[in-house]
Amino acid sequence: AQSVTQPDIHITVSEGASLELRCNYSYGATPYLFWYVQSPGQGLQLLLKYFSGDTLVQGIKGFEAEFKRSQSSFNLRKPSVHWSDAAEYFCAVGMDTGRRALTFGSGTRLQVQP
Amino acid sequence: GAVVSQHPSRVICKSGTSVKIECRSLDFQATTMFWYRQFPKKSLMLMATSNEGSKATYEQGVEKDKFLINHASLTLSTLTVTSAHPEDSSFYICSARGAGLAGTNEQYFGPGTRLTVT
Numbered sequence: 001a002q003s004v005t006q007p008d009i010h011i012t013v014s015e016g017a018s019l020e021l022r023c024n025y026s027y028g029a030t031p032y033l034f035w036y037v038q039s040p041g042q043g044l045q046l047l048l049k050y051f052s053g054d055t056l057v058q059g060i061k062g063f064e065a066e067f068k069r070s071q072s073s074f075n076l077r078k079p080s081v082h083w084s085d086a087a088e089y090f091c092a093v094g095m096d097t098g099r100r101a102l103t104f105g106s107g108t109r110l111q112v113q114p
Numbered sequence: 115g116a117v118v119s120q121h122p123s124r125v126i127c128k129s130g131t132s133v134k135i136e137c138r139s140l141d142f143q144a145t146t147m148f149w150y151r152q153f154p155k156k157s158l159m160l161m162a163t164s165n166e167g168s169k170a171t172y173e174q175g176v177e178k179d180k181f182l183i184n185h186a187s188l189t190l191s192t193l194t195v196t197s198a199h200p201e202d203s204s205f206y207i208c209s210a211r212g213a214g215l216a217g218t219n220e221q222y223f224g225p226g227t228r229l230t231v232t
Contacts, residue, residue: 036223043120043207043225044158090157094221101148101160101209102221109155 002027002093006105013081014113021076021108023065023091032094033074034102035065039087047089050074061085086112116142118210120224127198128232135193135227137208143188144210148221149181152205161206164191198231205229 003026013019025031032051036044048059055067065076074091088109092102117140127133137147146165150158162183164170170183180202182194191210195202205228209221 041205041226041228044223046223049220101150101163103160104158106157 002031002095002103004091004093004103004105006089006091006108008108009106010109010111012111012113015083016080019076019078019081019085019110021089021091021110023074023076023105024072025074025091025093026072027093027095029095030069033065033067034092034094035059035063035074035076036090036092037061037087038090038107044090047076081110081112083112083114086110116140116210116212116222118144118208118222118224120206120208120227122227123225124228124230126230126232129199130197132194132196133198133229135195135206135208135229137191137193137210137224139189139210139212139222142210142212142222144191144212145188146211147185147191148209148211149183149191149193150207150209152207152226154205158207161193195229198229200231203229203231 005024034049035047047063048057050057050067058064063078088107090107091105094102119138121136149161151161152158161176162170162172164183164185166185172178185191207226209223211221
């Protein structure tokens with residue numbers, strides 16, 4: 001069974017600073033990888049996804065993530081954080097078949113200091 | 115883009131009553147819908163997988179008689195929480211996977227339904 005680990009429960013950064021949220025997965029084959037953002041009381045918004053090809057993927061809102069097979073990681077990055085980025089971020093993994101639900105990490109709560 | 119809606123967005127019900135939550139794919143046909151539950155400040159946990167025209171598959175530990183799922187059409191799945199108790203209070207999120215998107219594992223998430231049982 002696949003699993004996702006987000007080691008950082010809570011991160012605080014200053015506005016304008018760079019950000020990296022960590023995600024490690026466990027899965028026997030090449031995974032489908034996703035990053036979602038959730039604002040309080042809201043649903044999930046897809047930031048970006050990796051299926052194949054270029055291991056550096058660009059997403060919305062200036063986010064990017066890099067798939068590193070050797071490290072089983074898919075870390076999310078942003079060069080300059082905005083106050084509106086404060087939210088909960090979830091990394092998720094899906095299987096090759098595409099028929100099963102996603103497995104989510106436990107989430108990282110991002111706080112942005114002025 | 116593909117849009118998934120949920121109704122209601124927020125519901126308060128009394129203990130012992132039942133409540134139905136709808137999940138609709140607005141601009142695509144969803145052969146598969148997933149129901150997740152999210153506890154406060156926790157991750158999403160899969161409750162069940164719903165395929166159109168067939169019985170839902172429930173995850174271990176989820177009571178199928180308590181959480182009734184119906185996927186009667188390619189655009190609608192419903193989750194009914196029967197005999198609700200305060201511990202059923204949670205945020206319920208559905209996602210839908212389209213027939214035309216098979217193989218990409220792409221799911222579209224609804225905005226969620228906040229259930230509070232008093």
